[in-house]
Amino acid sequence: MGGTRDTGRPEGEAAADTPYECGVCWAVYDPALGDPYAQVPPGTPFAALPAHWTCPNCDAPKARFMALLA
């Protein structure tokens, strides 16, 4: 995970490896893991998920997810 972030990015902009959390059920999409249920390979950034991808836990659309910028 690493404690420091690249300061070259604008504040609030998610990196390719930024996990996203479902705003409905709090399930987390981790790009390092992908989504085996949706056949998304590990290493896929949230932004690269297909438009029809939904939360594997509650079927919420991508728009309900929020970046976890810890």
Ligand SMILES: [Zn+2]
């Ligand atoms: Zn969900």
